[in-house]
Structures are given as C-alpha cells and as structure tokens.
Amino acid sequence: MESAGPASTPLDLSGRRILGLALPALGVLAAEPLYLLFDIAVVGRLGALPLAGLAIGGLVLAQVTTQLTFLSYGTTARASRFHGADRHDDAVTEGIQATWLAVCVGAVIVVIGQLLAAPVAGLIAGDEEIATAAVSWLRVALFGAPLILISLAGNGWMRGVQDTARPLRYVVLGLGLSAVLCPILVHGLLGAPRWELVGSAVANVVGQFVAATLFVVALLRTGVSRRPRRSVIVAQLQLGRDLIARSLAFQACFLSAAAVAARFGAAAVAGHQVVLQLWNFVTLALDSLAIAAQALVGAALGAKDTRGASRIAWRVTAWSVLFAMVLAVFFLVGRTLIPGLFTADDAVLDQIDVAWWFFIAIMPLAGVVFALDGVLLGAGDAAFLRNATLTAALVGFLPLIWCSLAFDWGLAGIWTGLTVFIVFRMIAVVWRTRTGRWAVTGADRQVHADDGTGG
Template sequence: MPAPQPRDTAGPEPDAPPHVVPEATARRILGLAVPALGVLAAEPLYLLFDIAVVGRLGALALAGLAIGGLVLAQVSTQLTFLSYGTTARAARLHGAGRRDAAVAEGVQATWLALGVGTAILLVGQVLAEPVAALIAGDPEIADAAVSWLRVALFGAPLILVGLAGNGWMRGVQDTARPLRYVLAGLALSAVLCPVLVHGLLGAPRWELAGSAVANVAGQGVSAALFVGALLRAGVPLRPRRAVIVAQLRLGRDLIARSLAFQACFLSAAAVAARFGAAAVAAHQVVLQLWNFVALTLDSLAVAAQALVGAALGAGARSGAKRLAWRITAWSTVFAAGLALAFLLGGDVIPALFTDDPAVLEQIDVAWWFFVALMPAAGVVFALDGVLLGAGDAAFLRTATLASALFGFLPVVWCSLVWGWGLAGIWTGLTVFIVFRMAAVVWRTRSGRWAVAGADRQIRRETVRDETEGQDR
C-alpha cells in the first residue's frame, strides 16, 4: 500500500480565498513601529551608558572597550538576517493563517542562532588576540580589548537568539514583547555594570571585564525570555534542516547587502581621516546623527515588513501594494519633518557635540547634505521594509551592491584623489541613496515582488519535513 501523500499546509495560493488579516490602520502601523523603535534604540542608548561607566577607568580601558565592542558589533551587524529574514518568512505564514508555522520559524532561527553563535564563541576565543592587535596597533590597547572580548564573546549566542526572537515576534505582529524582553536584559546590565566595573556594594572590582560580565548577564536574561516564549507557544522544537537551509539562503543575500554598507561606511571614514582630525571628527558627529535618523525610519520599515508579509501570505496582493505606498508616504512625511527640525537646528545641534571652530566648520559642509537626504531616505527605508517583507532579499542585495560599486565608492575615492573633502564624501552618500531609491521605487512599481500566498519554498519545506516524519 503506498504511503499517504503529505498534506499541503503551506497556505493559500493567489487564486485561493485569502485569509482575513486586520486592516493596516494608522493605529496598527504605529502600534508596531513605536515598540520596534524602542528595541532599535535601547541597545545604542545602553552602550552610551556603558561607555560612561568604563570611561571613569581612564583612556586605556575606554580604548579597549571601543576596540572590543567594534569586533563584537560585527556579529549583530552581519547576522541581522536572523531578525529580518525570519520576520519575512514568519509574516507570510502568519498572514496565511498558520500562526504555529510562523512561530516554528522562530524555533529554527533560534537553533541556527545557537549553532552560529557557538561557532563564533569558539573561533573568537582563538582569534581574539590577533584581531585585536591588528585593529588596535598599540599592544596595551589590544590587551585591554582582549580582556573584555574574551568574556563578551560568551554573549554571542545570546545576542543571536535575541535577533531570532525579534524576527519571529515581528512576523506575528507582536513588537511589544520584544521591547519588554530587551529592556529587562538591559536593566540588569545597567545595574550590574557600575557595580562590577567599580566594585560597588561590596562586589569585586573587575574593571573592564566587569562591563563584559554585565553585558553577558543581561543578554542571558533577554535570550531566556525569548526561548521561554517559544516553549510556551507549544510548537515542535526539533531542528528542521530544510527550513534552516532556506533561512541561510535568505541570509546569504542579506549578509552580502550588509557587507556593502560596511564597505561604504568604512571607506568614508578612511577617506575622511585623510583630510585631518577636524574632518574625521565632523564626519563622525554627522554620521552618528544620521544613524539616529536611520533608527527612527527603520521602525516604520519593521512595520512595513510585518504587514506586507502578512498581506501577501493572506493572498492580498492589491492590499500589499496599497500598504507599501501608504507606509512610504508616512515615512517620507516623517523624514521631511525630521529634515525641517535639523534644518532649523543647524546652528544649535552641532554645538552640543563640540565647540572646536575647525570641527564646526567641517560639520557645516556635511550638514546640508545630511538634511537634504532625509526625505529620500524616508522612501528608501520604507520600501526596503516592503521588499524585505515580500522576501525580495535577492533584489535588495543586487541593488545595494550596484549602488555601492557604481555610486558611493567611486565618488568617495575620487574625493580623496582630488581633495573634495567632506563635500565629496557626502556627495557619495547622496549618490548611494538616490541610486537605491531609484531601484526600490522601480521594483515596487513593477509589482514583481508581490507574490501572493504561501511561498513555494515554504511549501516544499513543509512537504519534505512531513515526508521525513512519515519515513521515521
């Protein structure tokens, strides 16, 4: 007797009756975006607090934290696919009415996070000294960085579990719990950091290593809360090879995209440094403000990703398209409001960071590029979120790489050769944003991204796993 055929549970195809999902009202969009902004902003704010605590130990400890933190930051920067890729896949399943399958994406992403994080921990322990020495140059700074990094690396699996947890929860349109989980971990770190660094309340004085211990403790709390949420969801916990492989395939495109960003910003910093201390200081100030703007716009992109993925999973192509342009309009108007605020504060805001006349003069050069780019960035960030929600990571990878290779990098390096200074660097960033905007607007208008129903790859993974289960 032939084995029964596996039941197809991957969700409705485009011509099937769609699963009804809640309308994406302004209240719903903000309900997703505001907590997401809290998650995005919480870590940078804690890092400022950590720097302030460690800074009391002196310049050497602060330099060690800077180098060690730079190395560890590459973990979250290059592996964000555990968050964004998981959101895209989980949101589509959630929209198809398969919430358990959407949560199960989080299980597989968590297994992947634990595996990759453990590998990073082991390899990092071996490479900590040579990498720190290569970046720091100074042996004393390198030693300080290694003392922090060897402890902080134990947080790598925990950081990645948090990324995976954010991913699947965003996919099921729950951004409130991730905010609570992240804040719980950071609250513990904030309490432990000064206690362990400076030996307060009778605790041992661990100095720089105390900062790393506090970080790992907080990361452990957040990771435990995310894992606990999976356990309470009642979904199968066994690893599924097909799903993990598919997540890695999506991750490949998102990692390539992240590397393009890193190449651009590292090149910009290197070129700015060639124009002197005032230029590189001014570039750093404006770039940090740009990162702040990016965080706020990215919160709307998170909402776009979750809502568009759900709409497509429900079979609502036209609804996904309307939603794409609605959130883009919101993001553009919000970015224009930010631009106006920074335009009016052009004489005041830079003075909050420095009183050096040479640095302020250089800031003024980049400031007008910074302000003018914001509305375009509003479009780019929103449509990035739309296309990520649709699982169109391959297009975003290609568009970002092309914009970097044929836009940003040539202009930035020409600015070095011909001495264009910060004006040349920020012209390169302008070209980069404009190229990306043209690409994502064209792609969104084409409608090719709006593939409704459950993804065929997810269908194949479901069938394969059920077949393997019957064979066992």
C-alpha cells in the same frame, strides 16, 4: 499556552496599527545604542586605556553580530507570511529554526573568537596596551554572541506575528539588568568585586542571558515542535546569504568613507563622525516604520492579498517620508545649536557645516528608501535588494569616495557619494515596487530567484 495570535483580517492599515508596530520596534532598536552610551560613560571613569579597550572590543563584536541580522529581518519576512496565511504553528516554527541556527552559529563564533581575539584586536588597535585591554573585555563578551543571536531570532518571529510589544519588554528587562550591574561590577560598588573593564563584559552577558532566556521561554510556551528542520534552516540561510552580502556592501562603503575622511585631517574625520552618528539616529527612527512594513506586507502576501500589500507599501512610504521631513525640519532649525552639543572646536564645526546640508537633503529620500526596503524585505525579495545595494555602492558611493581623496573634494565629496547612493537605491526600490513583481503570494513562496528579477 501562548499562541502566535490571529492574523489581521481584513488588513488594518490605520495609522494606529502602523504606529502600534513601529513604536515598540523603535524602542528595541534604540535600547541597545542607549545602553552602550551608558556603558561607555561607566567605563570612561576608569580612564582612557579601558575606554579604548572597550571601543576596540565592542567594534569587533559588533562587526560579527551585525552581519547576522538576517536572523531577525529574514525571520520576520518568512514568519509574517505564515501568519497572514493563518498558519500560526509554521510562523512559530520559523522562530524555532532561527533559534537553532543562532545557537549553532553563536557557538562557532565563541570558539573562533577566543582563538582570534588577540591577533584581531592587535591588528585593529595598533597598540599593545589597548589590544590587551580589548582582549580582556572581548574574551568574556564573546560568550554573549549566541545570546545576542537568539534575541535577534526572537525579535524576528515575534515581529512576523505582529507582536512587537513582548520583544521590547524582554530587551529592556535584559538591558536594564545590565545597566544596574555595570557600575556595580566595574567600580566595585555595594561590596561587589571591582572587576573594572571585565565587569562591563560580565554585566553585558548577564543581561543578554536574561533577554535570550525570555525569548526561548516564549517559544517553548507555544507548544510547537522544537526539533530542528533542515529544509527550513536551509531556506533561512538562502535568504540570509543575500542579506549578508547587502550588509557587507554597507560596511565597505562606510568604512571607506571613514578612511578617506581621516586622510583630510582630524577636523574632517571628527566632523564626519558627528554627522554620521546623527545619520545613524535618523536611520534608526526610519527603520522602525520599515519593520512595520515588513510584518504587514508579509502577512498580506501570505493571505494572497496583493492589493493589500501594495496599499501597505505606499501607505507606509507616505508615513516614512512625512516622518523624515519632520526630522529634516528639526535638524534644519537646529543647524547652529546641535553641532555645538558635540564640539566647541571651530575647525570641526566648519567641517560639520559642510556635511550638514547633505544630511538634511537626503532625509526625505531616505524616507522612501527605508520604507520600500522594508516592503521588499517583507516580501522576501532579498536578492533584488542585494543586487540594488551592491550596484549603488559600486557605481555611486565608492567611486565618489575615492575620487574625493584623489581630487581633494573633502567631506563634500564623501557626502555627495552618500547622496548618490541613496538616490540610486531610491530609484531601484521605487521601480521594483511599481512593477509589482515583488508581490509573490502564498506562505510557501518566500525566496525569490537569485538574479533578483523573478517572482
């Protein structure tokens, strides 16, 4: 029988401990984007139409599952407190209830998704052939939605008990199987049927099934009661509500930025997309340290160690800023080389150069924001993060994006908006962390007041 493992007593704040949690988490975060690039390369050999169908179908599925990441981050916050309080069964129970929630919500997504797949794909694609291709992929891929959510829940509770190694193994095994099956089923290799675009969706679902099964088996082996508990599920949904609102604010900002960039012409939107994808890579790297902060802060507060939680907060922030500065130097040195890896078009390169200096300048600030986001998420302070993100979006990012369109500021205006967004969020999370009002101790004090001010 597997156990959740012992809590760290006293708190281990060494660089080795932080990296021991962060590096496997980074592997999990990076595994899916890397697989998606491989999937695109495999399907791309079929031609432009299947590739466009994959792009539209993948966008629809991603938009749905991205809004439900609270199953991972929220579960980490709650499970880590019980882990710190040495209540291992309760920590695992968070994973069990999150898994029940994942199954139920995932089933609803499958049903509604099948009904809406064609009209939604048609609306986004704006082309009947592309929409038809997207729907053929999406109808199969939707069956993976519950499996994706189960894996999110599994990642959540395992991070909460400070086990980031097993999730990495499970995710890599599942995606590895998908990577083997994808070219076989898409192109009909080794005597397999040639399913083309649908083969990509089947390969994805098979890999997701393997990963989800491993997470479920890990739960079953703990021996903890598997019955649904309404009170726990309701508490998870309360935390999830705030995280979903926060996620929607991000979506509104970045979709608006893409829409405005497109109105400045093909070169502008292409340049914006290149730098934005690199920004996504940076945020992925910084998020791994934020996950370590979540797990450690939650455990400290569960153990009623506010001083330890505060030390973790600033220690991880220092690591995150240092890492961000290393990345900034890397991209500064590669300013003339890296953009050329993505395009040889002079007009696009000129637009990339406009955004590049903003991209480099905000990295150290992002190091602070992501680390303290992780700290406050680990403390269950999601209501404050919701309010801070919505305020920064409505007061900073969105007005500057639309002013960029009105006054023809181009990418400089859009990336100024992103910079202001990061600065506002940094001010908010630094202030909140310094007040100490987030440091609510005890395993059962896990959701702060809805106004985002109490603790």
